[in-house]
Amino acid sequence: MSLIPIILCGGAGSRLWPVSRESHPKPFIRLSDGQSLLQKAFLRAAALPGVEQILTVTNRDLFFKAEDEFREVNKDGIATSFICEPFGRNTAAAIAAAVEHVSQVHGPDATLLVLAADHLIADQAAFATAVEKAVELAQSGKIVTFGVRPETPETGYGYIEAEGNNVLRFIEKPSLEKAREYLTSQQFLWNSGIFCFTARAMHREMQLHCPDILAAVSECLADSRVSEGKGWTQVQLEPKSFGAVPENSIDYAVMEKCQQAAVVPCSIGWSDIGSWAALSELCKPDGHGNRVEGEALLHDVDNCYLMSRDRVIGAVGVENLIVIDTPDALLIVNRERAQDVKYIYSELKARGHEAHKLHRTVHRPWGTYTVLEEGPRFKIKRIEVKPGASLSLQMHHHRSEHWIVVSGMAKVVNGDQELFVGTNESTYIPAGHKHRLENPGVVGLVMIEVQSGEYLGEDDIVRFEDVYGRA
Incomplete structure (x- = not known):
């Protein structure tokens, strides 16, 4: 039986602002050891026996960022695949897409292990033991959740009342008084949000409890584009049909109604790093x-x-x-x-303030840019382009750009011209000119861009060609 870990990577991470932003959510936060939560989730999954590949469900704007994160730590070259959502529809839709995709590629008897990208698990050995037990239950047709033995009367988590591996009921986040009762009784577990099941079993339960979500996701997958690269597969969910998918969590849509639910009680050093x-x-x-x-x-x-x-x-x-x-x-x-x-984050978003969405350094598929300074009619950026990468062929209506190469070599399309710009050299892009920046070398290209004009917003861009599908 194949084991396919599914990493759910999304969310705003509003409680970890200002490090977490909409375009840099909690899974991408780096801990003191230099690894991100997403990388730790990947390594945790890759270390399990029987893993053929790892499937990540994420927002399409985060795909290249996630791919970069995995490339840093995927030393064994494990196969990766991605389902890219145009926008969030909560965990039921994400899991339905994973179930249908895995059924098509690996067969309905494949076992899925659903992991959150922003959780931390300190005890890998105990986690592997819990997964082994969960796989055993899953292959008997159960929908398995992992229940973490509580250590404190935590009010920020949902709970599971359990008897052995049997789920008695799911409980919403309790009051402090109730949480203390649950801790004392030893019959209650934290609901970790980790699940294990076969594709066939979850399809059965979704058909029973949320057929509208399953049908809409299946229709969307049929309309979606699949592309492949070196060691990865990407499914781009079609936006219009995905917009018809009802929004719901897997807990509400399936788990709380499921008669085949089971739980694996465990102590794995789990935390959802929620603040x-x-x-x-x-x-x-x-x-x-x-x-x-x-x-x-x-x-x-x-x-x-x-x-x-x-x-x-x-x-x-x-x-x-x-x-x-x-x-x-x-x-x-x-x-x-x-x-x-989270209230600060929500207020920034309500005001349309960029600090809820972007850092000063912004990641793009081709590299990064950092805003160094800006004022009326000017903006200065540091741009770094990865080796072999290129920006889209584009044009701006309202701004001109001066490019100064600091290190590396730039290949530039500027109107009808194509030229190479080396270190300590520069070029000027007038407003209205089609242009493209490319790094043809094997080392990073670093340059300074000085924008000037009446409007300098990132939305002043017309893309004509784009290798990342954004044209």
Whole structure:
């Protein structure tokens, strides 16, 4: 029997703003060891026996970012495939798409292991043991969830009341009083959001409990485009038909109604890293309970978490604070109110402020750009293009651009001209000119772009040709 791990990679990660943004959600946050949560999920899945390939369901705008993340850690060259959603429709739609795709490619008896990209599991050996038991139950036709034995009266998680491997009921996030009761009774488990089942069994349950979601996803897959690259397959879900898919979570759509549900109780060092308070626990405290990532000078400070990658933080006479410093946003929150960071994120989004969506450094399929400075009628960017990559053939109505190569070699289309621009050389792109930037070399191309004009928004772009399907 083949085991296909399914990594669900999406969400806004609003409670981990300002490091998490809409275009850089929680799975892409790097921990102190340099690995992202997504990379850890990939490695956790790849280490399991019997894994033929790993399938990731993500937003289409995150595909190239996820592909880059996997390329960094996929030393064994395990096959990867992607289902790319044009927008989110919650976990039921994502799992339905995975089930239908796996059934077509690997057959209905393939076993799926659904993992969240933004969870942390500290005990790989215990996790592998739990997966082995879950696969055994799944191959008998059960829809299996993983129930984590609670260590604290946590109010931020859903619970499962269980008797052995039997699910008695699913419970919403409880009050503190109820959570304490659940901890004492030892019959209740945290609902981890990890699932295991055969494609055939989940298809059966979806046909029974949410046939509208299953039918709409199946129709969408029939309309969708499949492309292949070196070691990967990508399914681009067709936007119009995907928009007809009802939005629901797998818990509500299937699990709470399922008569074939089973649970594997486990202690695997699991956390969903749902707040800055939870993330701070991964950092070793000093004698005053302070945790620091980056450089900070502290005087009379207790029980604080301070993170800064670029600047020195100075703190005097404060306690129970979380301070997160990024190049374009600063967060200061009482540790006990860490869950409420989502309100700042929501307000930024409501105002249309770019800080809810983008970092100063923005990832694109071809590389990155960083906004260095901007003002009325000008913007300065640092652009890095990966070896062999190229931007789209494009045109801007309202701005002109000056390109100065800092290192590497640029191949440039500028109107009717095609030219090479080397280190310490430059070229000028007038508004209205078709142009393209390409890195023909084997090392990164770094250049400075100076934009000038009456409007400098990223939406002032007309694409004529694009190797990434964005034209």
